[in-house]
Amino acid sequence: MQIIDGKKIAAEIKAEIAAEVKQIIASGGKQPHLAAILVGHDGGSETYVAGKVKDCEDCNFKSTLIRFEDSVTEEILISEVRKLNANPDVDGFIVQLPLPRHINEHKILEAIDYRKDVDGFHPVNVGRMSIGLPCFISATPFGIVELLRRYNIETAGKHCTVLGRSNIVGKPVASLLMQKNNPGDCTVTVCHSRTKDIKNYCLDADIIIAALGVPGFLKGNMVKDGAVVIDVGTTRVPVPSSETKTGFRLKGDVEFEEVAPKCSFITPVPGGVGPMTRVALMKNTLLACKGNIFSEN
C-alpha cells in the first residue's frame, strides 16, 4: 500500500511553475497575473482567497484582489467581470464562491470570458472538457487526474466508480476519466444518493473516487484488494479540544484505517487531493498567460 502524497506533488508542481515563470520573465515574457473577486467576509472564502494570493507569490505571479461588500449588486459585479475580461494585463481571474443569495452565480460565471476562466466553471470549459478539446479543467478534477498521472497509476481499461455527481467533482472527473486519454480510458460508473447497492459498484471498482461529502462513508468491506482510492471528502468534524486547537479536524469520505490496508494506492485527508486543488488554479493561470490553449481547437 502506497500513500499518495498530494502535499509533496503539489509543492513539486508549484516549484515547476515558479521555475518556468522565472524563465519566462527572464526572457522578457509577461508575468502571469491572476485576479480574484471576493464578495463579503465569509471566513472560508477569506481563507481560500488568502491562500490563492500566497500561491501567486510562491509561483512568481502577480495577483490582484478586488473586494466588494455583501450588498453589491449583480450589475456592479458583472461590470467588474467585464472590466477584467477587457484588461489585457489580467490573464485569468476567479469569482470566489459562494456569492450572496441575491446574486445569480451562473449569470456571473457565464459573464466571464471563458479564455480567462481559470476556475474552469464556465459552460464553454465544461463543454470542451466533455468533447475532449483543450480547456481549463476545474481544480478538483485536475488535482485527481494529476495525482493519478504523477504516480503512474494505470487507468486504461480499469473500472472507476465515482461516488457523487456534483458539478465541481463527480461529473467532471467522470467526464475526464472516460476520455480516450492517459489518464483516462476508464469504464466509469457514477453513483449518487439515488443509487441502489452502492457497495456493489465500489467492490467492483479498480479505482474509487469518493466525493459524496459523507465522512467515513467508504468502509473496508466496500473495497476490493488492490484498489486505488481517491478521497475527495473534507468535512469538518468536531473533536475534543485536547486534540486540536481549532476544535475540529478534516475527515474524508473514506474510513482510512479500514480501507488503506486493502489499497494499492490511497490519498489521505488532509494532504491528498486538497493541496492539489490549489495548484490547479496556478497551472491554469500559467496556461492562460502563455495563451495558446484555445487557438488550435
Added chain:
Amino acid sequence: MQIIDGKKIAAEIKAEIAAEVKQIIASGGKQPHLAAILVGHDGGSETYVAGKVKDCEDCNFKSTLIRFEDSVTEEILISEVRKLNANPDVDGFIVQLPLPRHINEHKILEAIDYRKDVDGFHPVNVGRMSIGLPCFISATPFGIVELLRRYNIETAGKHCTVLGRSNIVGKPVASLLMQKNNPGDCTVTVCHSRTKDIKNYCLDADIIIAALGVPGFLKGNMVKDGAVVIDVGTTRVPVPSSETKTGFRLKGDVEFEEVAPKCSFITPVPGGVGPMTRVALMKNTLLACKGNIFSEN
C-alpha cells in the same frame, strides 16, 4: 415485452409542434424559422437536409437552405454563420456535418451563437447540459430521453449502462441520465472499446443504451430479464437484392430476435430512436423561437 414505437411518438410530437405553431401564428406570433448550411453534395447529407426541410413544412416552420460547394473556405463559412447569428428572423440554424477536411468543424460549430445552436453541439450547450441548466439538447440524447419519458419508463435508481462514448450519443446521454431529473437519477456506467468484461456491465443493467455502431453487438446472453434496451446503432449492412431495392438494410447494435424476448421495453431499428432524432431539431427550433430558454439561468 413492449416495442417502443419511435415512429409513432415522433409523429405525435411533430403534430403537437405543428398545432402549437399554428396557434402562435394565429395569435400574431412569429413563425419559427430554421436555416441549414449544406456544403458539397454528400448523398447522406443531402438526404438528411431534405428530411429537415420536409419536417419544417410538416411543423409549419419557415426553412432556408444555404448551399456551398466543397471548395468553400473556412472564412466564407464563418462569415455565413455570423450573418445567420445576426439575422433576427432566423431562430435557429445548423451546419450539416461532416464538413470537407480543410474546414475545422469545431471552429465552425463554436462560431454559432449558442442561442441559435439548435443542434446542441456548441460547447456552451454541452456544458450547460452537464451542469443541469436549460439548453439545447442534441438530437439523439433528446430522442432517447423523450422515448423513456413518453413510455413512462422508470429511471430513478436504475442502473443504466451506456455502450459507447461518442460526443453525439454516449457522453451526452450518460450526462442526461445521471442528472437529478425525470427521466434521470440513474446510476450510469459508460463502456467503450477499452472496457473489459463489457458483458458483465450489460447483464447488471436495468437500462442499456447501445451506441457502439457495431451491428448485432448486444446478444441475448448479455441482457437480464426485464431490461429496457435502447438501440442507437444504424449500420447499413448489405443484403441480397431480392430483399430490398437498395441492396442494404439498417441493422442496430442489438441482436433483436435474441434480445427482445427478455426485455420489458425495446426499440426496433429502424423505427426506434431514428425518427426521434429528427423531431429534436424541430423541438429545439420551436424553443429558440419562443426565446426564453437561456433567460432564466
